[in-house]
Amino acid sequence: MPHKPEKSAYQGRPLPRPHEDLEDQGLAFDVGTLLQRRQLLKAFGVGGLTLALAACGAASEAGGGEIPDETAGPYPGDGSNGPDVLEQSGIVRSDIRSSFGESSGTAEGIPMTLELRITDLANGGAPFAGVAVYVWHCTREGLYSMYSEGVEDQNYLRGVQIADADGVVRFSSIFPACYSGRWPHIHFEVYPDEASITDSANAIATSQVALPEEACKAVYATAGYETSVRNLAQVTLASDSVFGDDGGASQLGKVTGSVEQGYSVSLTAGVDTRTEPGGGMGGPAGGDAPGAGMGGPGGAGGPGGEPPAGGAPGGSAPAGGPPAAP
Secondary structure, three states: OOOOOOOOEEOOEEOOOOOOOHHHOOHHHHHHHHHHHHHHHHHOOOOHHHHHHHHHHHHOOOOOOEOOOOEOOOOOOEOOOOOEOOOOOOOEOOEOOEOOOOOOOEOOOOEEEEEEEEEEHHHOOEEOOOOEEEEEOOOOOOOOOOOOOOOOOOOOOEEEEEOOOOOEEEEEEEOOOOOOOOOOEEEEEEEOOHHHHHOHHHOOEEEEEEOOHHHHHHHHOOOOOHHHHHHHHOOOOOOOOOOOOOOOOOOEOEEEEEOOOEEEEEEEEEEOOOOOOOOEOOOOOOOOOOOOOOOEOOEEEEOEEEEEEOOOOOOOOOOOOOOOOO
16 A cells, blocks of 8 residues: 655644544544634634525525515406406416416417425425415417407416415416516416415515526527517516516526427525515506507507507507506
8 A cells, every 4th residue: 555645733733643634533633623613613703504504595596585576567367456367266277378267268389387386484484385376477479368459358377376285386388478678577476375365465475487598588489489589689687677676586487498398497485474565466457558669568568557459569559657567
């Protein structure tokens, strides 16, 4: 066996086994090393436990803290500004691609599965089992069911799921469009339980999921999403009216999959019932939208005021009215 060079000390401390590697110096030496490192951490005002927690936090996915409260926009369908899908029998469902009840029709697009994990921050971040999560988003053309011209009689791309023991809800849907003025996104509201969804004022959290740029570009290169290519090129997460304050750091979904196989989007959303909800309250269903010439979901209309009317995103929009991000 080759002779190991002798080392008599480590950081000023004598080695009890100078012919052995550092990790083979024995328990007493290891304990001394640990205590020395703890003293160094204390000098910087950092405890060993704090350092460990910081390391764990750095490795966790977006959504480890409280999810930011965001506007429900002018197309919530929760009764806050007129249309109310949450009072309709059948709204609790996992597959939201088709309309239900007296409505019929199916939203076309690249398949997408959405998984939200809701945590209870008032209970140490435990899974928030039993909460009801209402999800809605636009079509691949940028239209919102129940509001946009031509789909007022539809209620697809809207649904509720009850969180399981792990605080998880899952929805089968399609990848939404990018319409002018907004980064691609998915809306959701969290309610204490299924019985409370009939009154939007009961929501304990209202927020949005931001979709990653790489997946958006791949989807928007496919048929049916043509206008989204131009709209995505005109907005960034930093310039978006909702995600711009932090670039969507805590709301950016994790995406896996492909155009051929469909995509899976996941996000952990922390909800703190000790804080007053600041989002929700969809904007008025009437009134003109700002940004003439920009268009919004479905042409006329934009991030606020009047529901979208007619064609694809990017049409002309009337001027006026106060903005309200959809």
